[in-house]
Every structure is written in structure tokens, then in C-alpha cells.
Amino acid sequence: MKLMRVTDPDHVLKIIAEHFVPLKSEEMVLEKAGGYCLAEDIYAPENIPDFNRSTVDGYAVAAKDTFGSGEGIPAVLECVGEVAMGQPAPSIGSGQCCLVHTGGMLPPEANAVVMIEDTDVTGAMIQCFRQVAPGENVIHRGEDLKKDDPALAKSHRLRAPEIGLLASLGITAVKAHRRPVVGFFSTGDELVNYSRAELKPGQIRDSNAPSLLYLAEQAGAEPKYGGILPDNFDAFLEQSRSMLQEVDILVFSGGSSVGSRDYTARTMQELGQPGLLVEGISIQPGKPTLLANCGGKPVLGLPGHPVSALNIFKIFGGAIIDRLAGREGKRFRPTVKAALTRNISSRSGRTDYVRVKLTNSGEGFNAVPVFGRSGMLRTLAEADGLLVIPAEKEGLSAGESVEIEIWD
């Protein structure tokens, strides 16, 4: 009996980083660029802001005109007008000030703003009850970014703040790495399309396809469904070869039986060099996972059990998508802290993912393990997230503080 050669999950991530490269870049408009990773360094084409701006509502002053003033001894300045928003500021002379709103431009002679709360108005005269230091309540020209400063580096991912930063620079289009197209095949003669109303004995609906397509979309890829492959090697290979030409990543799901696995592995060897890289991962659920590099394109063979398939695709499919999308470094894996409600055993040398439901104990969260076989989707639908038991651990005890990765 041939044993499965299993690879450590961290090593699989290294293989992904080493074997694959980011996709070509394309020019895209800023409104559509959220989530993409830059394929170019961006430098500021101008100063941000391009003029000295007030950060408060108040009076623009020369700071020295307020020196020595305080609660009982106001500085008295003459107000010569108001800075209209979006307009150049008027000039002020010594002992003068002008009204300015948040975001308004400072007169060239002003270097600080006295907040409106610290003033009193008597006709055209303003009493300032607080002295201000030069620069106080002012954002200076170029303070956010100076012209020609590096603004964003290559492979930086565009989140909302980056979109805003680029918009503030007047940049309306960027070069970013293309979003990977992921092709999905389901395998197994027992499967029928999930829209089939009546099942014959022995048949089950292909529930992995729609959930994996959604996961791929969430991970930032464009999913493409190829249908259910027959348990016939020639047809299997031919359809796979044709799909691989149209996509950046190819994923097989459902072939957990030896027969399906065998077709998948043989197909991976035929589709391109160097072929199969990983034939099992020391992870539970999800051990019987296949990964290949077929002529530079990643091909992933997921275990057939739905819970395993989703878990593996989330971790390794996600890492492949990130790599091709040009994302720098690893994703953070934020967690919610919780108290484990019962003992859990785990085999050393294997990373275990345990489904848990989080309940509010009043003082924080309790992590309640949801047990069930890896074929049972209901258990995953009941779970809020996954508890990861690292390979070096042999289990966890009730009451222990644990960290839960939320399944969103």
C-alpha cells in the first residue's frame, strides 16, 4: 500500500511563493481598482496639500500677534474678512486676522489659526484668549506628501485609504496586476448539478461548486465554472487542457476517492512541466490535497469532502490567488479571543482546524466546538470560525484561552 507523502502547510505556502509569479499588469480606472495590487511605484505629482490649510474653524493670524495673550488678557486683532472656501486667501497685515473655516487656505502672512472657541467678537475686533504657536492648527503645504515623494510602492494593495490618497493626487488610473481567473471542475460520477431537483439512488448534488465559486470571488479572483468532469481519463484530460488555456488557476474539486484522485494527479502530470508538487498536506481536515505547477500555472486538487475543500481552498487557494494578484507578503490572520468550553485532542505533527461557534459569556466569548465529519456542511454553517491547533500541540484543555479565525 503506497503511503501519501504529506507536506507541512508552511512549506506548501513557500512552494506557492517560489513557483508562481504575479500576473501581467493592466491599466485600470481608480474607481475599479479597489482590492488590486499596484504594478508600479507611484510618486506624488504635486504637493498635498498644495497650500497651507486650517484644520479648525477660527481666525488665521501671525502667531506672534497672539504671544502673551491668555484668559484674562486677550490679544485684540482686527478682522479684515473671511477666507471663502476654494478661493485664495486675502492678505493680512500686522495686528490683523481673518476668519477661516476648516480646510480653508491661510493668508500668506498667517502661520497659525486661533480656534473660534478661544475668541470673542466685538464688531470688527477679535479678542483672542489663547496664544498660538507658529504652525498651530495648520496643515502645511506638502505636509501630507511633497511633490515627487514616493506615495505608494509597487505591489501595495489598494484599500480605501489608498484610493483616497491617489484621488487626492488627481491620479485617475493605475497599473495593477490583473485579477486571476480561476477555473473550477467538479469530479465524480456521483455528482449532478445542484439545480437537479430529483436525485437517483447514489447521486448527490455538486454543492462544492457554488460555494467554492463564491469563496474565489471573496478572495479577489474571477471564478469560472467548467462543470462536472466524467470518470473517464481521456475526457477528463481533454477538458482540463482546454480550460487551463483560458484560466490562470485550475481547481479540481470532489475527487477524493482513489479513482478521482488518480485521474487528477495523472492530469496534473500531463498538463505541463514540472507537474505535481504536493500530494498531501499535514492538515486536518484537508490532507488529500494535490498541488501542481503546469507550465507555470497553479493547479489545485481539493479533497472531496465539502468542509475540507472549503478549508483548503480558503488557505491555499487564497495564497495562490494572492500570489498571482501580486500581493506583497502574507495576509494577516486576525482572530477573536475566546475561552474553550471543552477538551480537544489533536494529533501531534498535524495542523488541526476545529469548527467552533462563539457564544457571548458576558465577559467575552466562549468557543464551543462543533463536531461532525468533514462531509457535513451543516457543521460549518453553524460555526462562526475555526480554531487552529498547531502541529506541535497534542490538544487543548477546557477553559484555555484560544484564538478563533472568523469565517466570513
Place this chain on the structure above:
Amino acid sequence: MKLMRVTDPDHVLKIIAEHFVPLKSEEMVLEKAGGYCLAEDIYAPENIPDFNRSTVDGYAVAAKDTFGSGEGIPAVLECVGEVAMGQPAPSIGSGQCCLVHTGGMLPPEANAVVMIEDTDVTGAMIQCFRQVAPGENVIHRGEDLKKDDPALAKSHRLRAPEIGLLASLGITAVKAHRRPVVGFFSTGDELVNYSRAELKPGQIRDSNAPSLLYLAEQAGAEPKYGGILPDNFDAFLEQSRSMLQEVDILVFSGGSSVGSRDYTARTMQELGQPGLLVEGISIQPGKPTLLANCGGKPVLGLPGHPVSALNIFKIFGGAIIDRLAGREGKRFRPTVKAALTRNISSRSGRTDYVRVKLTNSGEGFNAVPVFGRSGMLRTLAEADGLLVIPAEKEGLSAGESVEIEIWD
């Protein structure tokens, strides 16, 4: 001078939960239902699975035929055939077995499966080196879900596992709460559209609009941009009234000066009853936030500074979107643990959000605060996430372990 009445952030979330209700439901196809919240209870229309299935590759047996067997004393069974995937299983008699693949149907007389690793084949005779208990390596009919069992409850959000679960039941469409449409207006005469190449003195580009539109999309809403409102109350009110009819949530951004804030607040009072609910939040950055209920529709007035606007929209805009989308309970707020690299002061009675960059120290993450005014988008683009300092704290010390909410 009128002081701003500030509301505690948790109380603002309570106000949102009390004042607003989920949007009407609509029927949608399962492939497009990811991220939506159910507006109906779902019961299983059939058993899942609908037949006893093997969870491994092996031989389907009557468990009692293997009792007493072991490493040196195999039970010997006659193999009468193979269960073809997707086909009814053949019958077996006493002392017989048949080959079954993972997911294959069990013969009616079989109640367990011996894993292929625990057998040896000699012609038609199979030696089993391990006894199996009844039910071993089998998922029973109805084990995942029994016909008429509750499968998913109303307001459950559809993630990948739920999509799979519904697909396995043959459910191709569901009733779910509509995705909220969020209308955005920018306010302030200093603003010009971000695509404007040349700026006049005193003008700045409207960078909040594109970043907020992207945030709204990420939060599960459909954004709609209404443009930049003039500093003219009649036009301001008229355009707002017309937009409010077309959207579920209305958001004003940019009006942080007293004038703009005043227009926004007055508009909120005019647009519908009961009007203004919140006129400030004890949070930093983001204090000058307005929230109103205008005839049942939420209207949010964001502070003008970009960092404040994004922070507030993420927290409270997100909560409003969740509420209207019918999401049950609060979102989890997962974090990454890190060691703070320096002291941070904070005012008691106010929740502070500090931008931090996470660096890998080898033994975990360091949280390096990124300082800068709330007008500076660059500081948020440099930050990986936010450190929350609760209102009751007066600061944090270098070396302290902190939890960072990742900004994605």
C-alpha cells in the same frame, strides 16, 4: 459658544439597532446570494445525504463479519463487486463485501466500511486485518440534515458554507434582504472632482468620495455618488431630498467646517421625522459626526477629514448597512496581537483609534504607531490597521500587548 453634545460609540450602535429595520426581501438565485441575509427560515426538503455513504475508499461490510479480526487473524470476505459512483449499490450476503469509493452508496445489508489500507486482495477474496464497528466510516442517511429539519434560520448570513448547504439541498433560490443602496454627497466649496487635473489656489480634490464608495461596496452595500453639494442651503436641501428618495441610506462627507455642518444638520431636520439623533461621538478621530433618522432612513454626516471620515464610516456606516441588510447581531471584530513599540497617551472618556503599522519581530508582531493629523491619508495608507484605546484607559505603555484591527 455652544458645546457639541457627544454620544458614547456603543450607545450610537444601540440607536442604530433601535431606529432602523431590515429592508424588504427579494427572491434571488443562489449563485448571487453570497453575503446576503436570509429573510426566511429554511427547512431541509429532503435527507442529506439521502443514502448511507462511505467516507473512505474500502470494502462495504456487515460489521459483525469483521468482529474478532486483527493484524494476524484477518477476516476473509468474498468481494461480489464494486459500487459504481452515482449508482445504487448491489446486495451482499453474509460473509460478502463489495468495493466502495469515498462517497459511494452502501449496499442495504452493509453497515460499515473497512478501509482499503486495512485489507489485502487475493483474487475475489478480501482479507480484513481490522474489525470495524457498526457505522464506522459511514455517513448515514439524514446524518447531515433530516427531511424537515431546520437548516438555516431567518437573518442567517449566507457565507460559502451556507451556499454549499443550500446547494446540497437542491435549493436554487432564496428570499433575502435587499442590499442597501447608499447615496453619497460631498460638501464644501473648496472641493472639486478628483479627476480635475489643475487646481486653483484654495481648491482640493474630493478624495473622500471614491474611497467611501469603495468602503460601502466592501461593507456589502451598493454605492451611488451624487456629486459635490454647493454651500447654498436651498440647493443642498433640494438635492438631498431628491437623492433620499432613491437610496436607503444617505451620507454626507466633507462638511466639517461649522458652515457645512450647519447645512447638514439643518437638512437632516428638514428631510423627515424624527431628524437628528446624534450630533457628536466620543471617539477620536471622528468626533463631529451627525446621525439622523429621516422618515425611517438613516442619514449620516461624516467629519470632513479623510481619516476620520473613513474610520467613522467603517464603524457606524458599516453598522447601519448591516442593520438594513438584516444581519443578526454584531460583527465580530477580529484582531492581530502585537507588542506596542512606544507609549501612547489618550484622553479618558473618549475611544481613541490609533493607526499602526505591523512589523514582524521574529517572535510576533510589533505595533508601530503611525502619527499624523486626521487629514493625512498617507498615514492611513501606511497603516495596516487600528489600535483601539477604550474610553476608560488613559493611555498605553511601550511593550504592552495590544490587539490591532486590520484595515483590509
